[in-house]
Amino acid sequence: MSETTSGAIAAWGTQIREYATGMGPSWIAGAIAAGPASMASLITAGARFDYALLWVVVLSAGAGTLAQYLAMRLGLLTERGVVDVVERHLGEWWAWILVADVVIAAGVAQLVIMNTVATVSATITGVDARICGAFWALVLVVGLAGKGYRFVEFVAKVLVAAVVAAFVASLFVVPIEPTQALSGLVPTLPAGSAVVAAGILGGAVHITLITMHSYTMRARQWTEGEYRLATVDVVASMLIAFGVYSVATFLVTASVLSDPSLSTVGAAQALGPLAGSAAQWLFLLGLGGAAVSTLGGNTLVPPFLVADKLGWGTTVEDGRYRGLLVAVALLSAPGAFIGGEILGQLVLVLALGTVGTPFAIVVVLYLLNSDAVSEGASALANLGGVALLLVSGTLAVNFVVEQIGGGIDVLTGLVVAFAAALGIATVALLAKLIGETYRRAA
Template sequence: MVNTNDGSSGIGLGTLRRFVGEMGPSWVAGSIAAGPATMASLITAGASFDYDLLWVVVLSAVAGALAQYLAMRLGLLTERGIVAVVEDHLGERWAWVLVADAVIAAGVAQLVIMNTVAAVSATMTGIDARVWGVVWALALAIGLAGRGYRFLEIFAKALVTAVVIAFVASAFVVPIDPGAAARGLVPSLPGGSALVAAGILGGAVHITLITMHSYTMRARGWTDDDYDLATLDVGASMLVAFGIYSVAIFLVAASVLSDPALTTVSAATALGPLVGESAKWLFLLGLGGAAVSTLGGNTIVPPFLLADKLGWGTTVADSRYRALLAAVALASAPGAFIGGEVLGQLVLVLAVGTVGTPFAIAIVLYLLNADAVSRPTPPLANVGGVALFLVSGALAANFLREQVAAGVGPLSGAVTLFGIALAVASVLLIGKYAREERST
C-alpha cells in the first residue's frame, strides 16, 4: 500500500512507479465502461455522423472520471461500502432502493453482455455461441469465487491495457482524416444524433461503476492515506485508458464505416474487405477482450451490494458471499441463449443504466455534503457532480418520453415504471437535503 501523506511535495518518479504497480480498483470500473454497449454507441456515432460527435466522446471520458472521483471520495473518506453508509445516514429503505437500482441495471447488463461475449467467441472460433456461454459462465464462477477480487483486478488491468493497444493499433491501420477529426471537437449535435450521444455518455457514467467503487477499494484495503493513489487510479483508468479506447474506436468507425445499421461484431467483420484482415482481427480481438473484461467486472456488482445490505462479508473469505458470486456468474449463462442481434439489446442496457444513474449520483452527492464524511467536497467537484446529475437526469427523462410516445409494451413499461420510481426517489432526496440545509 502506498502512503503519500508524508509531508513531501509532488509525486516523484519513484512514487509514480509504485503508484502504477498499486493501481487497480478504478480499472475494474473502467473494464465495465469499456464494454460492448459503449462500443456499439461509438460505432453507431462514427458510422452515422462521421467525426461530428468526437467532442462527445472526449466529454464522456471526462464525465466518467468525475463520477468515479466522487465515488472514490465517498469510499475512501468513509472506509465503508456505499450501501452501509446509505443505511446509516438515510435509513434502510433508501439502502434497499439503491440496491434494487444497481442490481436491476447490472442484472440486465449481465445477460446481454454474455450474449455479446458468446457471439464474438463464436465469430472468432466457429464454435456455437451457446457453448461459449456455458464455458464463460463456468470460467467466471471458478475464477471469481475461487480467487476473489484480486484475480479480477489483475485480469482487468491486463485486459483493458491489451484492448486499448488493439484499438489504437487498428486506428493506425485505417485512413483517418485529421482535419475532419479536429472539426469534430467543436460541439454540435447533427439531426438525429441526440440518442447516440446519450448512449456514449451513459456508457461512461453508469450506476454500476459508481456503486461498486467503494467495495473495490475496500478489497484493496485503501484508506484516506491512499487518497493520491486513488485519484491517480481514477485518472489513469477512466480519463486516459478509457478515453483512448473510446477515441480510437470512434475514429476507426468514422473513417471507414458508413452503415448506421452495423453492429459491434459486423463492424469488425466489415473492416476486412475495407482496409485489410489485420484491422478486422485487431478489432475482433479488442471487442472480445472488452466484452470479457466487462462481463467479469459486472459480475461482482450485485454480490457486493447484496452482501453489504445483508451484513455479510464482501470477500471470498465469507462463504455466503462466495456462493452469491458463483450464483451470479452461473446465472449469466442463459444470456448466450437469447440470440438475435445484440445492438438493440445493448441500447436497452444503456437505457436501463441511464434511468438508474441519476439516483446513484444524487445519493453520492448527498452523502458527500451531509455528515457522512469529514472533509468538505471541493466546490468544483460539487458543481461537476450537479452537472452530471442534471445531464443524466435529462437523458433518462428523454428516454422515458420516447418510450411513452412509442407505445408502452411489457418490457418498455417495466423500464418506464422503474424510471418513474427512481425519479420520485431522487426528488424526495433533494427535498430532504434542502430541508436539512434550511434547518442548520
C-alpha cells in the same frame, strides 16, 4: 547530468512504478466502462452520425472520471460500502432503492454482455455460441469464486491495457479525416441521437461503476492515507485508458463504417474489405478483450451490494458472498441463448443504466455533504456533481421521451416504469439534500 537531477529522475521512476503496481480498484470500473455496450454506442454513433458526436465521446471520459472521483472520495472517507453508509445516514428504504436500482441495471447488462462474449467467441473459434456461454460462465465461477477480487483486478488491468493498445493500433490502419473529426468537437445533437448519446455517456457514468468503487477499495483495504494513489488510479483508468479507448473506437467507426445496422461483430467483419484484415482482427480482438473484462467486473457488482445490505462480508472468505458470486456467474449463461441483434440490446442496456444513474449521483452528493464524512465536499466538487446530474438527467429524460415516442410495448413500458420510480426517488432525495443544506446555511 548532475547528481541532483539523476536523483530526481530516479525518485520519479520509483514513484511511477509504485503507482503502476499499486493501482487497481478503478481499473475494474474502467474494464466495465470499456466494454461491448460502450462499443455498441460508439459504433452506432460513428456509423449513423459520422463525427458529429465526438464531443459526447470526449465528454464521457471527463464525466466518468469525475463520477469515479466522487465515489472514490466517499469510499475513502467512510471506509465502508456505499449501501451501509446509505442505510446509516439515510435509512433502510433508501438503501433498498439503491440495491434494487443496481441489481436491475447490472443484471440486465450481464445477460446482454454474456450474449456478446459468446457471439465474439463463436466468431473467433467457430464453436457454437451457447457452448461458449456455458464455458465463460464456468470461467467466472472458478475465477471469481475461487480466486477472488485480486484475480479480477489483475485480469482487468491486463485486458484494458490490451484493448486500448488494439484500438490505438487500429488508428494507424484506418484512414481518419482530421478536419471532419475536429468539427465533431462542436456540441450538437442530430435528430434521433438522444439514445445513442445517452448510451455513450452511460458507458462512463453508470450506476454500477459509481456504487462498486467503495467495495473494490475495501477489497484493497485502502484508507484515506491512499488518497493520492486512489486519485491517480481514477485518472489513469477512466480519463486516460477509457478516454483513449472511446475516442479511438469512435474515430475508426466514424471514418470507415456507414451502416448503422451493423452489429459489434459485424462492424469488425465489415472493416476487412474496407480497411484490410489487420483492422478487422484488431477490432475483433479488442471487442473480445473488452467483452470478457466487462463480464468479469460486472459479475462482482450485484453480490457486493446485496451482501453489504444483508450484513455479510464482501470477500470470498465469506461463504455467503461466494455463493452470490457463483449464482450471478451461473445465471449469466442464459445470456448466450438470447440471440437477436446485440447492437441495439447493448445500446438499450447502457441507456437503461443512464436512467438509474442520476439517483446514484444524488446519493453520493448527499453523503459527501453530510456527517457521513469528516470533511465535506468542496464547492468545486459539488459543482461538478451538479453538472453530472444535469447532463445525465437530461440524457435520461431524452431517452425516455424517445422511447415513448416510438410507441409503448411491454419492454418500453417496463423501462418507463423503472424510470418513473427512480425519477421520483431522485427528486425526493434531491429535495431532501437542498432542504438540509439550506437549514445548515441558515
